[in-house]
Amino acid sequence: MSKILVLDRGDTLAEQIRGLSDQFDEAPKITSCTRIGAVGEVLEEDGPFDVLVAGPSLGTRSGLARLRIISEELPEMRMVLAFSRRPDASLRDIVRTGAIDLLQLPVEDADIVESLQRAASLARRAPEPSVIETVATPEPESLEPRPNRPGIVYTISSATGGCGKTFYATNLAWFLHKWTGKSVCIVDLDLQFGEVSTALRLRPKYTIFDALQREDADESDLQAHIEEYMVVHDTGVHVLAAPRDPSEADRITPPDVTRILEAVRNRFDYVLVDTPPALAETVLAAFDLSDLLYVMATLDLPSVRNMSVFLSTLDRLRIDTDNLRLVLNKAETDVGIDIDQVTKLFPQGFESILPYAKEVSRSINLGMPVMAASPDAEISRLMAGGMKLVLPADLQAQVTQETAPKKAGLRRLFGK
Ligand SMILES: Nc1ncnc2c1ncn2[C@@H]1O[C@H](COP(=O)(O)OP(=O)(O)O)[C@@H](O)[C@H]1O
Ligand SMILES: [Mg+2]
Incomplete structure (x- = not known):
């Protein structure tokens, strides 16, 4: 089963994709992150993901810079941009995110499904070990610095x-x-x-x-x-x-x-x-x-x-x-x-x-x-x-x- 992370300040895009899961050859697991500042934690704690879909609120220069950093850190994950208009940034900034597709919103259901299936098939995620999943107790939200974590x-x-x-x-x-x-x-x-x-x-x-x-x-x-x-x-x-x-x-x-x-x-x-x-x-x-x-x-x-x-x-x-x-x-x-x-x-x-x-x-x-x-x-x-x-x-x-x-x-x- 492929894992898709939808990153956007709103939940609309994630909802649309969720509504389409039965149109995929195999229904993906969809996670939505609406707090852009928390994406690092979501990637680390709920990942690895096969595909990251970045919504329109990432279409700023700082959003694109962040996507570039993410794709440099997680080269196995594929990225799809779903923007409502040409973002406020140069083509170069877009290319440098390493995204493999750019969808223009509003987007037809069939186009999303096709794009995400293709992205998932191109992802090179290592297979997860086939052990019985143990339920992890969620860590309490702590604001203490932790070793090997950003400050x-x-x-x-x-x-x-x-x-x-x-x-x-x-x-x-x-x-x-x-x-x-x-x-x-x-x-x-x-x-x-x-x-x-x-x-x-x-x-x-x-x-x-x-x-x-x-x-x-x-x-x-x-x-x-x-x-x-x-x-x-x-x-x-x-x-x-x-x-x-x-x-x-x-x-x-x-x-x-x-x-x-x-x-x-x-x-x-x-x-x-x-x-x-x-x-x-x-x-x-x-x-x-x-x-x-x-x-x-x-x-x-x-x-x-x-x-x-x-x-x-x-x-x-x-x-x-x-x-x-x-x-x-x-x-x-x-x-x-x-x-x-x-x-x-x-x-x-x-x-x-x-x-x-x-x-x-x-x-x-x-x-x-x-x-x-x-x-x-x-x-x-x-x-x-x-x-x-x-x-x-x-x-x-x-x-x-x-x-x-x-x-x-x-x-x-x-x-x-
Ligand atoms: N509680 C306070 N009592 C007295 N002076 C204060 C107090 N808080 C700030 N100041 C003074 O008010 C001025 C403006 O504060 P500052 O921190 O520079 O504001 P800002 O960075 O928001 O523009 C500074 O001279 C600062 O020393
Ligand atoms: Mg000041």
Whole structure:
């Protein structure tokens, strides 16, 4: 029996193919993956597949770049593209996916069946061992880095500027490094006006743009050399800085972003992606590779309204909203808008509600994350309270214990 994976943000194409299974010489097993960022796991856990059918949402440049990487990694699998119009990419990008057929949607049932049967017969999948299948217990969803697996990617986004994305990304990077001891890299995808290096007082010699200028024979070369383009903060956190000037930034495409993030996550346990306040194609490319997506807003009407537009846009783009975390920042009580009113607007809830804190400016001047510079400040404790939720349970308990407020009397005695 052949195995077919249908990859698309919607389920329509998979449904059509499922409805046709009795027209195949032998009914195939059809799996549908609607979360593009999760395709790696599906390929690994439910594969091997004979055929991958890529639906119209893969017809972007970043989608095609991803397909190319998949077909390079799984040369035995055949790929069929089913797009509704000529994708927004060059013929070359299409050819380089290695697909063996291109269907134009809407497509006649007979054409799909013929195309997929042909693809399946061309697949060179090794026969599965004929042992009785044991039922595997599904592993619990865990966000711990695992050896020989790509690192975990967190992207920090917002609809409006000045929400604290860079602030949150630098602190989360420090937090993960401190508590897990694992390697952490921040990729500054705020390509035009990136401020990660400024916030950490770093002087990068190279940037993401330089890394993309390499003439690599293949992706493993980029991966082997990517660290040479980073700058390391005193705390051990690595940074891949934004380009030096906006004209360089303009030349970075969504497939470039996919390449960079693939390379970085193959070298680091955790990757934090800082972004500009917009749903640019380059940001969408990062979303596709992200395990968790933080969306930030500040406590003012335009920011809250735009957060809501941002979230419904993500929904329309079929970005997996299960993995969203909302953070409300600079939340002060007397600004004429009530925190309770805002939280009611977002039924998914906020992972953290953070106050405006003067310690933040001080930390920026020191080039340190506020959680490192002022660990006892209320803002640092509140941040740790939300951030710890991504850690395994034993570490969470440790964070809770160590970030609990110290007894005031002792603090006075010891001068802090
Ligand atoms: N909770 C906070 N309290 C005080 N200042 C903050 C807080 N969060 C962010 N800031 C400051 O606000 C400014 C904008 O934050 P930043 O992280 O650069 O936003 P973004 O990256 O979303 O544009 C920075 O100067 C930052 O230090
Ligand atoms: Mg920023």
